Amino acid sequence: MAGGDRDLTGRRILLGVAGGIAAYKVVEVARRLTRLGASVHVAMTHSASRFVGSLTFETLTRNKVLTDVMELDAASEIVHVELGKRVDLIVIAPATANLIARLAHGLAEDPITVTALASPAPLLIIPAMDHHMWANAATQANVETLRERGAHILLPVRGELASGEVGWGRMQEPEAIVEAVCAQFGPGPLAGRKILVTAGGTREPIDPVRYIGNHSSGKMGLAVAQEAARRGADVTLLYGAISVPLSAGIKAEHTPTAADMAAAVQRIAKDCDALVMAAAVADYRPASIASQKIKKGTDLTLQLTSTTDILSSIAGLPLIKVGFAAETEQLLSAARDKLRRKQLDLIVANDVTAEGSGFGSNTNQVTILGRDGSMEELPLLTKTEVAARILDRVQELFDERS
Numbered sequence: 001m002a003g004g005d006r007d008l009t010g011r012r013i014l015l016g017v018a019g020g021i022a023a024y025k026v027v028e029v030a031r032r033l034t035r036l037g038a039s040v041h042v043a044m045t046h047s048a049s050r051f052v053g054s055l056t057f058e059t060l061t062r063n064k065v066l067t068d069v070m071e072l073d074a075a076s077e078i079v080h081v082e083l084g085k086r087v088d089l090i091v092i093a094p095a096t097a098n099l100i101a102r103l104a105h106g107l108a109e110d111p112i113t114v115t116a117l118a119s120p121a122p123l124l125i126i127p128a129m130d131h132h133m134w135a136n137a138a139t140q141a142n143v144e145t146l147r148e149r150g151a152h153i154l155l156p157v158r159g160e161l162a163s164g165e166v167g168w169g170r171m172q173e174p175e176a177i178v179e180a181v182c183a184q185f186g187p188g189p190l191a192g193r194k195i196l197v198t199a200g201g202t203r204e205p206i207d208p209v210r211y212i213g214n215h216s217s218g219k220m221g222l223a224v225a226q227e228a229a230r231r232g233a234d235v236t237l238l239y240g241a242i243s244v245p246l247s248a249g250i251k252a253e254h255t256p257t258a259a260d261m262a263a264a265v266q267r268i269a270k271d272c273d274a275l276v277m278a279a280a281v282a283d284y285r286p287a288s289i290a291s292q293k294i295k296k297g298t299d300l301t302l303q304l305t306s307t308t309d310i311l312s313s314i315a316g317l318p319l320i321k322v323g324f325a326a327e328t329e330q331l332l333s334a335a336r337d338k339l340r341r342k343q344l345d346l347i348v349a350n351d352v353t354a355e356g357s358g359f360g361s362n363t364n365q366v367t368i369l370g371r372d373g374s375m376e377e378l379p380l381l382t383k384t385e386v387a388a389r390i391l392d393r394v395q396e397l398f399d400e401r402s
């Protein structure tokens with residue numbers, strides 16, 4: 001499959017750029033991976049920055065480039081350690097003879113080797129160098145050491161080198177590199193599954209300028225969509241008001257009101273294998289919408305009417321249904337009741353008043369209840385981790401059904 005056909009949404013890639021002439025071609029690699037939806041984090045050696053500027057990578061990837069081993073982030077965390085923990089793959093291109101030697105010997109003196117040493121992520125090494133350097137026994141032994149430890153090597157090809165000579169050592173072209181990166185991810189455990197995710201809060205108009213809304217940021221739903229895409233699913237995201245950027249590469253449709261979201265779910269869910277309803281959908285909307293801005297005056301009474309209950313409206317469909325219960329009291333009993341009434345397979349119960357949980361925060365503490373009576377109480381986790389736990393359960397349900 002051509003690299004350009006693949007979806008890398010939600011994949012986090014560290015692209016290590018060392019000091020070889022081929023660094024300029026890696027700019028194109030960064031651009032292509034980003035366009036395929038990956039979150040690309042570039043780390044550069046000092047020599048690499050003599051060949052190409054960090055500003056170029058930063059502009060293309062929209063992520064800060066790591067150039068300093070000693071760097072701390074805003075939360076005073078060690079950047080390379082945090083980055084190492086978060087990335088799914090480390091790609092080093094061009095991998096110079098010098099860098100390969102450092103990596104093989106566990107030397108951690110530049111932003112690439114220090115991150116690679118601190119990371120459990122798989123390594124894809126893409127050497128580029130003069131043909132004598134490549135053929136040198138030291139280089140070959142170092143490459144072999146790294147291969148034995150599990151690194152994947154995209155071997156250089158024979159061609160014209162920076163010196164003007166022709167030989168083995170020329171870096172593979174950006175297209176082949178992108179293909180090799182895509183191949184590292186494989187098809188993913190949710191490949192072939194269509195998953196519909198809703199996120200954010202709906203807004204119910206009162207008049208042309210006012211609405212009834214809620215505090216949902218969309219972070220939880222977006223995390224589910226990204227994680228599902230990362231696992232290879234074909235994801236469609238329906239979103240209301242959100243305060244975080246959408247991921248490039250995920251099919252997304254804006255559904256501002258509860259009625260818009262209900263119509264879209266009813267249209268799309270019948271072709272899907274699972275629905276995760278993480279959106280905070282309004283239960284009520286104004287019974288009528290004023291055509292002009294309501295003038296300031298005496299007290300105003302708004303009459304509200306119920307919105308369509310989206311999950312109940314698709315109760316007959318055979319797809320796996322996951323709901324959320326955002327509550328402020330009697331969390332588990334309310335969640336169990338919702339699970340039963342709406343014929344869900346799973347419900348994610350979430351006390352939105354708890355410390356570090358709920359609207360807008362980056363973390364969540366939830367309990368996942370199953371139709372089978374199961375109850376999984378999770379600790380305080382990032383929303384990405386919560387999304388992963390939810391999708392683990394969805395995967396189990398797919399396995400049970402097939």
Ligand SMILES: Cc1cc2nc3c(=O)[nH]c(=O)nc-3n(C[C@H](O)[C@H](O)[C@H](O)COP(=O)(O)O)c2cc1C
Nearest residue numbers: 018019020021045047048096097098099128129130
């Ligand atoms: C113009 C020029 C081109 C170079 N190209 C390469 C190359 O393609 N591969 C390589 O291994 N080293 C190359 N070098 C040598 C490296 O830049 C040098 O070994 C450096 O220390 C590598 O540092 P790094 O591995 O920390 O990035 C080149 C040097 C110069 C001056």
